[in-house]
Amino acid sequence: MKQNLFAALPAMNTLMQSPAVKTLCDQYGYTLVKHTVQHVLTHWRSQIKAGDETEPTLALLVQQIQTAVHEKGDMSLRHVVNATGVVLHTNLGRAVLSPAIRDTFEQVAFGYSNLEYNLAEKQRGQRYHHTERLLQEITGAESVLVVNNNAAAVMLVLDTMVQQQEVIVSRGELVEIGDSFRIPDIITRGGGLLKEVGATNKTHLYDYERAITETTGALLKVHTSNYRMVGFAESVATADLSQLAHAHHLPLINDLGSGLLVDLQPYGLPAEPLIKEELKYADVVTFSGDKLLGGPQAGIIAGKKEYVDQMKHNQLTRALRVDKLTLTALEATLHLYQNPDKLLENVPTLRMITQSEATLANHAVDFMQRLLELPTLQVSHIKGESQVGGGSFPGYTLPTYLVTVTTPLYSATKLEAALRLGKPAIVARVENDQLQFDVRTLTATDDELIIQRLKELVSRDA
Structure with missing residues (x-):
């Protein structure tokens, strides 16, 4: 059985000539992709020796190569959609430049x-x-x-x-x-x-x-x-x-x-x-x-x-x-x-901090109406609280509006993780088994990105 699995491993040249891997070479460079392919093949050989009986298909290896190349070649520091409502979120880079x-x-x-x-x-x-x-x-x-x-x-x-x-x-x-x-x-x-x-x-x-x-x-x-x-x-x-x-x-x-x-x-x-x-x-x-x-x-x-x-x-x-x-x-x-x-x-920081409740409510309603167009989503909007963050105005919260989302396809924590780990990364809140988006820190462009990502997720798993 072990010999059969070794024999089934695609050759280095076969992997490098596959259309998906060629595309990676064009995007990330031949050297990075070649080293990644070698690493994936070495890992598979080690796993087979250890008794793993998973069949090493071409499609599976190409998928692993794509994931590994993206991890190595993509930027670690990248754009994040802040749906937490914390305006000066230290972990998300604090002030947004104008x-x-x-x-x-x-x-x-x-x-x-x-x-x-x-x-x-x-x-x-x-x-x-x-x-x-x-x-x-x-x-x-x-x-x-x-x-x-x-x-x-x-x-x-x-x-x-x-x-x-x-x-x-x-x-x-x-x-x-x-x-x-x-x-x-x-x-x-x-x-x-x-x-x-x-x-x-x-x-x-x-x-x-x-x-x-x-x-x-x-x-x-x-x-x-x-x-x-x-x-x-x-x-x-x-x-x-x-x-x-x-x-x-x-x-x-x-x-x-x-x-x-x-x-x-x-x-x-x-x-x-x-x-x-x-x-x-x-x-x-x-x-x-x-x-x-x-x-x-x-x-x-x-x-x-x-x-x-x-x-x-x-x-x-x-x-x-x-x-x-x-x-x-x-x-x-x-x-x-x-x-x-x-x-x-x-100045985005000052604009977000000083937004009126009426402005936030209108934003929440508009955002909610657009999300309701997506299949399987249960959407509502509720009052909530934001924080200035960044060690500013301690102990004081800002009244805000939250758009809440649930779906039978995902738990709130799994939906949050899917958004956070996707591209773009979307960081939101989870409370009361609901995914919550605080509109205080969202722009119109952010709304579009969230809608597109949710559409991809619910369409894929519907």
Whole structure:
């Protein structure tokens, strides 16, 4: 039996000459496909030796070769449809860049640029100059610097300003961000000596004042943007900390994390500290580019010139610098802030967060009506809740509408898996044995993609 199975294995040349494998060669290249075919044949021989009695048909091997080549040759990082309703979904790439910046981005990405070339002076320029004016204008800061993320920004600030000096921070603000990165560790890695004050739930101004000594280098305030403390809790306002720090000739550093540039309270969201307001009191502020700002991943340092200019000459800045793609996306996004009347329309993050219930309801009804045209689907729409995500507006949810789908052909978990593992990948929710699509994070194009994928699935198995 074993010899018969070995004899039944298609020859290498037979597999390479099959139409499907030839197509793979045209798409992915001969070398990758040949190595994959060899690997599949070796695997089959090992399985037969181990006693596997599955018949190695040409069709079966070609299918395995196609799957293996796609896994090796296709992009690992790819487009995903976000139907979760989490606007700044860290696992799905956080902020969606504005379509309005696409042309500018492509021109710089696929050609040469004046990244570090001063066209007017015909000499070497500074890459940070491209975003400097806009950030100063929008935040009101004397000077700014962009690095690769906010954790890097905090580290650079501390490395520059408080080497081997104490940094006073409230115990209630010793936050942990994604992937177990913690503020205390960032402080010590940045060269500072951590000095905790107050209690977990309450810190008073006098706690900071009593902790100040001749070895104090700075006061640090950390905005708890990824959690909210309620009940018997109290923290010190930035204005009060500023007054205390400056009375002792110390700088105040404020890590704002998510970094909000426009007030969203008129749209029903709770108050969050605004960069421009916090800079009235703090000497240096740091925040992210890919959260509420709605741009690419970046850490933005804004503040007084005497401090920020020192950071520009810190050797660590070279290791933390951003490339032309980040700077292009950030500058183009910042340009959108120059037109406040169209800001919510042009910045997807802000548009999704501020959508009205009426807009969401209309979207859900339209989407539901189109899904009802597909066979075997039971579809409805219900009220639900979305999250801003990305460590922004913690503990606050946004009212939304969910389109729910069930079918006798699949369980909710199997339908979710089929969509998530398909192309394009569609990430949705499963609750109460229903597949749920939150329309807050869906575009018209996303709707079309979901409808097409569901049509393929129910048509195939109907």
